[in-house]
Amino acid sequence: MTEQLENDYDVVVAGGGAAGLNGALMLARSRRRVVVIDAGQPRNAPADAVHGLLARDGTPPAELLETGRAEVRRYGGQVVSGRIIAAVRDGAGFAITLADGRAVRARRLLVTTGLTDELPDIPGLRERWGRDVLHCPYCHGWEVRDRAIAVLSRGPVSMHQVQLFRQLSDDVVYFTHDQPDPTPDAAERLAARGVRVVSGKVTGIETTDDRITGIRLADGTVVARDAIAVGTHMVARSEFLDSLGLVAIEHPGGFGRYLPSDATGRTEVPGVWAAGNVTDLPAQVGAAAAAGATAGAQINADLVEEEFDIAVATHRAGFTAAGEAELAESVNGSRGHGL
Template identity: 55%
Template sequence: MSTENDTSYDVLIIGGGPAGLSAAQMLGRSRRSVAVVDGGEPRNAPAQGVHGFLSRDGASPAELLKIGRAEAEHYGVRIIQDQAVAAARSTEDGFDVTLADGRVIRGRRLLITTGLVDELPEIPGLRERWGRDVLHCPFCHGWEVQDQAIGILGNGPWSVHQALLFRQWSGNITLFLNDLTEPTGDELEQLAARGVKVVAGAVESLRIEQDKLRGVALAGGPEVGVDAVVVGPQVRARLDAFVGLGLAAVPHPMGVGDYLETDADGATAVPGVWAAGNVTDMRAQVLASAAAGAWTAVVINNHLMAEELTADVAAYRESMSVAP
């Protein structure tokens, strides 16, 4: 399918979260033609508010994105509500991206800001409460559950660290080993020293009553009352659309899933393609993802400028060589 004249841009950004919109705003201010393809599936959609974002603390994820879209559009950025399903090298300059509705748009450069998908253990009640009273980051949500009864769901070695970390927000912490976490002798001593209770046995389900988490039920055992549950999900980079470019996720060194590897400026192994935000940095909170998007936009703009400068110098030299 051929592209239309109004579907060719300096930069295509795939992903309309904080990283993508921040990059779009920066590139728009640089007078670049930019399109953002937004599939409408933000990772933090279940959360009630965004925290740790200076001047926007407590704003809902939807409100933050609404503000970000308006700011980007103010600088001429086009927001396309659709899913990118495939990407390939263009027969001309840059990259062709196919959308779910069949349209093809082209960009001289490509920025991937598609984020991650959180994969939670298959425990009844966990997914339903995700982002509400089932949490994972104390810096994002610890303040909201301070001094409450918090259960840490064992899901591997990092669960001990989570228990010790959340102890800073509450003196009532219970680590459920869930047959998946085996603390070392030193770790058991640390947990005891910090007053963290340790409960053996597999977790069967969460008990929810009147739209509120009430407790953790153990398989064949008792129920332990909690107000919030903490779990460390496995994370998966959203990269299906970019297989045709040869891009693939690699295992994260922390053993918590996968990510798209880039250099310090966000450049991928494919020339002309960059990435920013959670798709390449799972630890980045919303503010950090936005900052990464802004910086990567600067790098992309400079990359384009260098290409344009080379072409202009070549054209200038040719014009001087034929001058009378």
């Protein structure tokens, strides 16, 4: 294992999570010179385990990543530590600068830097994130089944969230916090499923013995709860792409800010692909890994087309040069015979 970067690569993968490593694996197996540059800030680091991933359910996040790194290296790919701070166009490729001053050039760029979860500014909430403060019923819902669950409103998306968590427990309370009360229709739907609505601003989290015990309201009331589900404002980590004109935009579903790409991961900037949470905000680990594999294959195919185009142009140029040489020789020979 080496942290030494070469000068040039076929592909630089920005970010070493499931999407980036699976993309790099596809590229390395295609005999591409590929390096994964990872800042070491995985979104799921606070979680005890990855769930919903076939054949790997319950695997600790760090163990899953270490296995992925070893697989990439097995095929000749590199995985190095570092944070990319800038990417600019350099001829047909890209010049990439790291925070520690290192620089590298790549023909293609795969962006898999993930996102940042922005939580409500409630004391105690961030400290419990990834344990008994969670957001995804598919990632961590089973672990809080049949417990007293609070769903903290962050807007319209939270109605979908509360319905999903009600599937997992009969004891779900919906806290409006700083959002409006549910509409009459929404309130009826919640009441029909036995979901209590509590109005008023949440000001803190009660904990005992390193676990949540309740939610404190502005009027001093404490509602006993074992776990809190809250939708985060998800923001793509893509600032280093600004100089390429590739900027994160607001998600139409209200989830946050994401980097647009097509179904293959191709962005609007030629040569740049994106995969995982940076472009698909709600994606779980399995979906992110699959998107990385798709993007890696598409990048390889794009490079193959470019290489064939160059080969054809070179081939034609060779024929042209040979023809010109033959013509010149013929002309010179003719002159020598006085014709």
